[in-house]
Amino acid sequence: xxxxxxxxxxxxxxxxxxxxxxxxxxxxxxxxxxxxxxxxxxxxxxxxxxxxxxxxxxxxxxxxxxxxxxxxxxxxxxxxxxxxxxxxxxxxxxxxxxxxxxxxxxxxxxxxxxxxxxxxxxxxxxxxxxxxxxxxxxxxxxxxxxxx
Numbered sequence: 001x002x003x004x005x006x007x008x009x010x011x012x013x014x015x016x017x018x019x020x021x022x023x024x025x026x027x028x029x030x031x032x033x034x035x036x037x038x039x040x041x042x043x044x045x046x047x048x049x050x051x052x053x054x055x056x057x058x059x060x061x062x063x064x065x066x067x068x069x070x071x072x073x074x075x076x077x078x079x080x081x082x083x084x085x086x087x088x089x090x091x092x093x094x095x096x097x098x099x100x101x102x103x104x105x106x107x108x109x110x111x112x113x114x115x116x117x118x119x120x121x122x123x124x125x126x127x128x129x130x131x132x133x134x135x136x137x138x139x140x141x142x143x144x145x146x147x148x
Contacts, residue, residue: 005043005082007035008050010096020145026050026136028144044084051085053139057131058088061116061124066109070094073108092128099125 012024015032022032031038031046038046064070064087074081074090081093091110094102099121105111116124 004040005047005084006080008047008082009035021133021136021140023133026053026132028140030144047082047084049139050136051082051089053135054092054128054132055086055088057128057135058092060113061128062088062091062110062112064088064091064110069107069109092132095121095125095128 008025008027009032010024012022013032014023015021015029020029021027022029025032027035027046027050035043067087070087070090073079073094077094077098079090079093079097081090091108094108102108102121105121111117112119112124116127119127
């Protein structure tokens with residue numbers, strides 16, 4: 001059976017207050033509105049874009065040294081994730097739901113790079129989320145703002 005791409009919505013939509021990019025899921029307004037009408041290929045395309053952007057933000061900040069352990073923790077912690085995305089996207093999902101409870105990121109197969117090691121995981125998650133949002137906004141302005 002083919003996995004269907006589930007909505008990346010996390011219930012914190014800011015497109016209703018005028019944002020072109022949702023602060024919660026980082027989709028564009030038209031993607032939020034049209035999601036249910038999209039084909040599976042269109043949903044995959046959006047998922048892959050979100051993956052590429054979060055990977056770009058995290059690759060320079062964190063090392064994933066044990067992908068099987070990360071995958072195991074996703075399952076054990078019952079963290080919703082998209083299997084077609086990269087381990088960096090999976091790690092971001094873990095941080096979104098558990099940054100305040102995680103004491104040892106290495107137990108998840110990852111570690112912050114030295115220049116970020118002084119940060120708490122909630123601080124790190126906030127930094128990553130802010131940069132992910134900015135990168136999504138820049139991408140939207142570059143490729144979609146004149147269309148929508």
